[in-house]
Amino acid sequence: MYKVLVAGRDESDLNGIRWLLHSAMTSWQVETVNLPGELIGKIETFRPDLLIIELEMIEDEAHYHFIVNVLNIVKPSICAITIEPTFARAKNAIDLGVNDLLLKPISPEILLKSVQRIYRKNHADKKNLPANQIQSERSIGYTHLFLNSDEPIRPLKSFGLKSESVHILPELYQFLKSYQWKRPLFSFVLTEMIVCFAASHDDINWRQEWSRFLRDWQTMSHEPIVIVAQDSNGNEPIKDQYHLLKHRMEISFYIGFNQIIDNRSDRDWRMIDPFLTPEDQQLWVELLAQSDLKGLKKWLYDEFLNLNPPYPDPAIIRIRLTSILAQIRRFMLSNKLENPSFEKNYLQLFQEILYCPVIYRIIEELILFIGQLIENVITRKNPIQLSKKVFHYLEENYANPQLNLTEIGEKFNKNASYISYVISNNYHKTFRGILTDIRIRHAIDLLEESSLSIKEISSQCGFSNQQYFNKVFLKKMNCSPSQFRKKIEL
Template sequence: MYKVLVANRDEYDTKGIEWLLKSSMNAWQVESAQNESGLIKKLETFQPDLLIFELDLINEESYDSFLKTTQIIGPDLIALTMEATFSQAKRAIDMGVSDLILKPISADILLKSARKIHRRNQMISRTAEQNFSKKAEKDFNYQDLFIEESDSAQPLVSIGIKSKNPLELPELFKFLESYTFQKAVHYFILSDMILIIAEKSDVAWKEESLRFMRDWQETSAEQIAISIYTGKEDSGTVRSHYLANRKLMEVTFYRGFNQIIEDSSLPKWLSIDPFLTPEEQSRWIDFLNQSDLEALKSWFYEEFLTLADPYPEPGLIRIRLTSILAQIRRHMKTFRLADGDMEKEYLRLFQTILYSPLIYQVINEMISFISYIFETIRSDKKLKLELTDRVLFFIETNYWDPKVTLERAAEYADRNPNYISSMLAKKCGKSFRELLNETRIRQSAKLLIESEISIKEIASVCGFRNQQYFNKVFSKIKGMPPNQFRKIMHKTSV
């Protein structure tokens, strides 16, 4: 029986998911937990095949215990979250979830994800049974992929075959089963690739792989990539070959499919900071505020589509892209676009960033989505923002410019400066200069906490002409000079 565990702090949500699964999948056994301690205990006693859990249910104290337990028991994971942010995406990636679903939960999306994982597991079980007799001769089995046994090391060569669309793997496996290589091989079908293990011999495996790829292309339009790992030593375990092929296949994120990847190109990932720098955030504010699609395209191309070996680790690139998506989200909220069809497209793009197999597909979809936003704003810009909001938006997106004035804000809002001044006093109880300085100080305080750049540089990037004036305004608003503020906040965070 297929066992599913639901873990959510909200009892109403938990009961709703339980009812949905039980009513839709009668043969499934579904149980629940409502806190982290209950979740760990339930994992150990119930040992589910699938865990559907709220991401924020796992705090820092229980994270290690949760990770260790899931690694031992090995359920597939579907995470739920209210926040479409890069930090939540990173947590989900680190935990190894199969899917990340945003709340409020769509019954169709949840069921589709759970059924897909269930079908995949059934397929793996069937193929494991079908090929058991083949593997038994050499004592190869699925356990060898996940448990390192040094005494089982032997001269091996391994081949990974990955389909651009994982749903095509069953067809690819059928084709592979009827295919004849020069040497007897053993197959492992996994969730996103097929692993082939063979004893080392004088077979030219690159030529064999090229022949297989050509034959496959004659029967299917589905793109595949093939990795070949012979190892640095004379012997190796099945697990070492599995991990090496998985790492080789990650390069397809940058290079694409329809190619052979050999172990000579085993990637050594380049270390990068995945988050936007303050300067990059300012550039993005400019891009979005000015609806400069061409500048955005150039930035994307230079930043992501000219990468070469050594590549950044793909997970870091995905986090960097969600950091950009956060800037886009802020722009959407400014123009009150975070609902309806626009919200659906945003959530779809978030999933694309997390799971798309190719970087250029992600970039193309991001550019298309931004273009859609620009067109929507352009078609109805005056109605999207009230007068006060337009002025505040102007301040938020131009605070970094030392030349910002009330006159420029009035020109942007298409009103008289005196009228703007009077309107701000009435609606906000503050002058234009006070609102501008508050925005600048809020941004500078963020930089003082989150970065190590000098106070002089912070003053400059936040729109102040000199550090002395910055110190004066900061002290007036925060009650202390910026250097003291930084020290206190750093001590607090420690």
């Protein structure tokens, strides 16, 4: 039985439409709903083949999205009615994927012709649908992704979606399921990607559909995603299509996210040596020994960021990067760069190489880490330069009452005792003495140039309380802060 749900605010209109449909199409089951709050529940329970809806029933954007979600599940044909001949209403109708849009007032003849035309089209579509295509729409399951099947499930178009962070996949999957597509999609969420299939329709430009989906996702979320779109050649089982999707998805390692990868992409990887040659190893030893960060950066860019298709297998690139990391490890050991901060960064970089989804971010992190190591070696060879950097850091952060040698050591990747030795050797004062001098100097400036209270000045200059500030100031200047300010005023 063909089921029709009529949704509108005017109960007399609903009764008239119900009578019209019962009179003309006696075999149809027709029900009505006139309250916006009951519309979603009625669609879910009645599951109509045709929904005749007054667009003014949609109360707000939130209500609209709930309705779209339900319609994507039930998938009725839709005949929309509106009293407003506006662009906004037309856009609502397009977004809902309506089969027809009628403007009030509507004659019974026009309404009846519209719903009969929709019914005939649906009946013809189902009648003309090939048996193997009907089978494909009913029986695609997770097992087809991993096991060969003798069932004739084709022709199909297959698609893949992947988020840069796997934690976003559930959110992406919900957005995908609630999206308004021109044709049904059969979606399967996996641990690292989402796989979709659609029956082949020549009248659908899936590239445009996915471009629209990507734009809408970007307006809703800042999380980057990549989409793979490919056509089946009619002979490939779903399992093979899935493996090809996975292969093409890995191209995002080189080209990044927020784009669509189509079936023009190469199917085969280019073979390269996964390890550094002896010449490359020697070059790395020399560039690291010379602290030539510019040369190392150029080598990394040329080697990894200027690749053209066909690309190497990303797994081979990751192995090659670990070979480079081994050279960096030798440099760390030979220069005794084994403090906890460097060890932590080294292990994090190793994880990036293994799991980061895009190569340019790995190279960026690699260059930053090498830069830290080289800077540490240079400053250790020139302690005067290190002491100047520490002094500048104190000038920038003196207002922090918690500032101490431990924080300075972590900042410059040095032992706190070594920092203390270097700075006292260069300035002939202890770390605490230098920091106190800087704070008192800034306090004097504020006493002379501002109307701030003594308490406010002590706080802004990094002293934990006013009493301690008064004590230190008195010791340095032979007068209290208030006495110093009075002398200025005289």
